[in-house]
Structure formats: structure tokens, C-alpha cells
Amino acid sequence: EGSAQASSSSWKKVNYNNVYKDIADLLEDENYDDGSYGPVFVRLAWHASGTFDHKTRTGGSSGATIRFEPESAHGANAGLDAARQRLEPLKKKYSHISYGDLYTLAGVVAVQELGGPTITWRPGRRDKTAADCTPDGRLPDAAQGADHVREIFYRMGFNDQEIAALVGAHALGRCHTSRSGFDGPWNASPTAFTNFFYTELLNNTWVPKKWNGPFQYVDRESGQFMMLPADMAFKKDSKFRVYVEKYAADQDAFFEDFANAFAKLLELGVDFPEDAPFYKFKTLEEVLP
Ligand code: DDH
Structure with missing residues (x-):
């Protein structure tokens, strides 16, 4: 998992419709859990984004610091390495995609391919370094109310x-x-x-x-x-x-409400390039004749 600081326009060199399809092809695996990486992709997208603090404007999916220690080792993120490893070949194939875009798009693909609503999504997140990891404790504790x-x-x-x-x-x-x-x-x-x-x-x-x-x-x-x-x-x-x-x-x-809230979650704290378009991807089923 590299730390490459992409140039500010590298996001333009990626065909996100192709990435969508390649992520969709990675969902099924009869030997993993209930047969799909979809749920853990959704969780990865959420934990990559849910570190955002609106007062300090730190955290969020831009930066993709979830791939670095110490953040990757925070208790709440246990098991998400399975999702990151599954997606890693696509980072190699689409070298200009940022990890932040890849992880959030994986959540979008999973929601849609598993039968959920269309999630509006934009590219243009820029990866940061391990020094930008968020402190532990920003994600919810399941034992509380x-x-x-x-x-x-x-x-x-x-x-x-x-x-x-x-x-x-x-x-x-x-x-x-x-x-x-x-x-x-x-x-x-x-x-x-x-x-x-x-x-x-x-x-x-x-x-x-x-x-x-x-x-x-x-x-x-x-x-x-x-x-x-x-x-x-x-x-x-x-x-x-x-x-x-x-x-x-x-x-x-x-x-409808999930689609809006999830799209907002994936954009928290992201400084999108002005010309980054909004995508509404078709599912594989909609694309196939
Ligand atoms: Fe969650 N979640 N989540 N969650 N979550 C777990 C699994 C999954 C909490 C705790 C846990 C959201 C909110 C909360 C998904 C999506 C989302 C697990 C189990 C715990 C614990 C992890 C494991 O053992 O593998 C708590 C607490 C909250 C809260 O306080 C509201 C949100 C907002 C989302 C989202 O995606 C929008 C998904 C999907 C999973 C299943 C992951 C898997 O591997 O399967």
C-alpha cells in the first residue's frame, strides 16, 4: 500500500466506469464470509470517511489514512485489511486513482450491486501520508448508547x-x-x-x-x-x-435518505477539484443487455 502523492489532476486519467465494473467483479467469493466482500467494502468506505471532525476539518476519506498505522490498527478498523487487500490489485491496474477514491467507490459499488439505491459519487480525493492519521476514538463504540x-x-x-x-x-x-x-x-x-x-x-x-x-x-x-x-x-x-x-x-x-446521507458521508472534508463531475453509476445488471 503505497503513499504516492498524486499530482492534482491525476484523477482525470481514470475511467471510473471501468473501475466500477472491476470492483463489482471482486464482490463475489464463495469462500469469504457470506459469499460477498460487499459488506466489508461498505464498512471500509464508512470507516475511511467517518473520522471527519467538522470543527477542525480533519479526517474523512480524503487522504485515505486508514491504510496506515496507527489508524489501520485502531480497534474499530480490525478486519478492514481484508477489504483493502482485495482492492489492492485495482490500485495497481489504475495507477492514477487515489486510495480515497478507490475505497469510497468500493462502498458505492457494494451498496448498488447488493440491491441498494444509486449513490452519487465524485472523484478527486488526494492521498495523504501516515503523519495525517486521525487519533483513535473517532468511530462509534458499539457498547454504548x-x-x-x-x-x-x-x-x-x-x-x-x-x-x-x-x-x-x-x-x-x-x-x-x-x-x-x-x-x-x-x-x-x-x-x-x-x-x-x-x-x-x-x-x-x-x-x-x-x-x-x-x-x-x-x-x-x-x-x-x-x-x-x-x-x-x-x-x-x-x-x-x-x-x-x-x-x-x-x-x-x-x-432515498440512505443515498443522500451515504453520499454526504463519503464527501466529508473532501476538497474536490472544481471540475470533478458527479457520477451516478449503472449497476452491472442495468448495463448488461
Ligand atoms: Fe457498523 N459495525 N456500526 N455501520 N457496519 C459493524 C459492522 C458493519 C457500528 C459498529 C459495528 C455503521 C454504524 C455503526 C457496517 C456499516 C455501518 C460491526 C462488526 C460493528 C461492531 C464488525 C466486525 O466484527 O466485523 C456502530 C457502533 C455504529 C453506530 O454507532 C451507528 C454505519 C453508519 C455504517 C455504514 O456503512 C453507513 C457494515 C456494512 C458492517 C458489516 C461488515 C462486515 O464485514 O460484514
């Missing part, structure tokens, strides 16, 4: 509606004991982008998991699905819950 979640996301510049929409990404993927210490997927279709985070949260009875691991919840009926303490905050907190109920009842409303 609504006050903590608000503190973390307000620091990025989000409001309650946007926070509630973003956490719907937990329809995707799973917790790994080897990474976060928590265990299990949030629902039965972890490789499909749906509003199931909200429907599962509301419709199940969540009970403490009986185990030696960190405190978390499982659904009482099957014991197969999980919620983090920080997830349960969205059910318990009356202001968050308004949006949880809305998104559970209306997948279109969720898709």
Missing part, C-alpha cells in the same frame, strides 16, 4: 435523521468475534441491501446473548440474529425511533 452515537455523528456534521438512515447499513454483513468481538448477522440476508435492519429491530424481541463475549443482543425466537447495544439505542431513543418506524414501513423512503 444514544448519547455516544449522537456525539460521534454530530461531530461529523450529521443530524438524527441522517444517523438513523446510515445505521440501516447494518442490513449488510455480520459481526466477527475475531474483529469486533461481537457475533452474528443482523438478519437472514446479509448480502442484500434492504430495510431489514429496521424491521428486525422493531419486530423481534431482543434478549441478552448468553455467552462469555461482550454484551450484545440476540433475537429470542431463533437466537441467530444480533443487535449491538448501539443498535438498540435506535429502538429505545424516541427521536431515533421515529425514523426507524418510518424506514421499516417504507423501503423507498429509506433508500
